[in-house]
Amino acid sequence: MSNVINLADRKSKKVYEEGVYTNMPFPEYNELEAFRSHDLSAIMKDPYRYKYEEKPDSEASFFVEGRLQHCLFLEPHVFDDEFVVAPAVDKRTKAGKEEYADFLSSVDDRSIVTQDLYDTCVARVEVLDAFKPRKEDQTELSVVFDYFGHLCKARFDMLQDNVIIDLKTCRDASPRGFKFAVRSFGYHQQAAFYLDAAKHSGMTEVDRFQFLAIEKAHPYPYVVYELDAEAIEYGRSLNERALNLLLHCRDTDIYTPYNLHNQIVPIKLTDL
Numbered sequence: 001m002s003n004v005i006n007l008a009d010r011k012s013k014k015v016y017e018e019g020v021y022t023n024m025p026f027p028e029y030n031e032l033e034a035f036r037s038h039d040l041s042a043i044m045k046d047p048y049r050y051k052y053e054e055k056p057d058s059e060a061s062f063f064v065e066g067r068l069q070h071c072l073f074l075e076p077h078v079f080d081d082e083f084v085v086a087p088a089v090d091k092r093t094k095a096g097k098e099e100y101a102d103f104l105s106s107v108d109d110r111s112i113v114t115q116d117l118y119d120t121c122v123a124r125v126e127v128l129d130a131f132k133p134r135k136e137d138q139t140e141l142s143v144v145f146d147y148f149g150h151l152c153k154a155r156f157d158m159l160q161d162n163v164i165i166d167l168k169t170c171r172d173a174s175p176r177g178f179k180f181a182v183r184s185f186g187y188h189q190q191a192a193f194y195l196d197a198a199k200h201s202g203m204t205e206v207d208r209f210q211f212l213a214i215e216k217a218h219p220y221p222y223v224v225y226e227l228d229a230e231a232i233e234y235g236r237s238l239n240e241r242a243l244n245l246l247l248h249c250r251d252t253d254i255y256t257p258y259n260l261h262n263q264i265v266p267i268k269l270t271d272l
């Protein structure tokens with residue numbers, strides 16, 4: 001792996017060279033101004049929504065749950081640095097209010113999670129015990145790279161035997177359900193984006209991408225999925241189109257709903 005960068009070795013914390021960062025905290029990665037795979041899949045789906053939809057807060061419940069699940073599965077050693085479990089107190093009482101106020105004073109910038117959410121995420125980790133990172137695996141690799149001439153970023157959940165593995169919590173992990181998720185959320189674009197991130201960063205031996213999908217609800221069934229070469233290539237072609245579209249929208253400040261350019265869309269009887 002070439003150009004592996006230790007975060008502590010950088011001369012400036014605001015300047016990112018292209019390369020692979022082995023210990024970048026998620027908040028710092030999240031603030032890095034570079035295109036993500038989500039940007040490309042989102043603008044392909046609807047430029048207007050991409051521009052004007054209110055962006056969810058980083059402390060929104062689904063964001064926190066996803067980060068917590070990844071932390072407990074991939075980096076349990078950093079849990080205490082990023083999260084804290086709220087105490088079970090009765091905030092209707094004076095004693096409960098005081099205890100919770102004392103708790104809040106010790107939170108700092110960590111995310112607060114409930115005991116129920118913590119227990120649920122731990123239960124999923126136990127179900128996925130056979131897939132836990134091994135000592136030789138690398139987790140939460142942050143990659144900064146040039147993609148079609150533009151600065152982009154990716155964060156690999158796990159790199160195992162030259163395979164990028166991405167953890168997904170989902171409503172339906174069945175083949176039918178996950179295929180729908182691939183289409184809906186642009187996972188084929190993500191897979192191509194991450195494989196290209198590896199290639200552009202010198203990890204030429206990394207040539208496979210797998211999804212480890214686990215359902216959110218008990219008993220947490222799980223399946224491993226891998227897109228074929230044609231699906232990856234299709235995702236790659238969409239990424240190039242999406243990046244061009246994104247740059248065009250930014251240059252013109254025109255974000256047309258569903259990229260239809262205000263045309264009248266016919267609906268045939270056979271469409272109903």
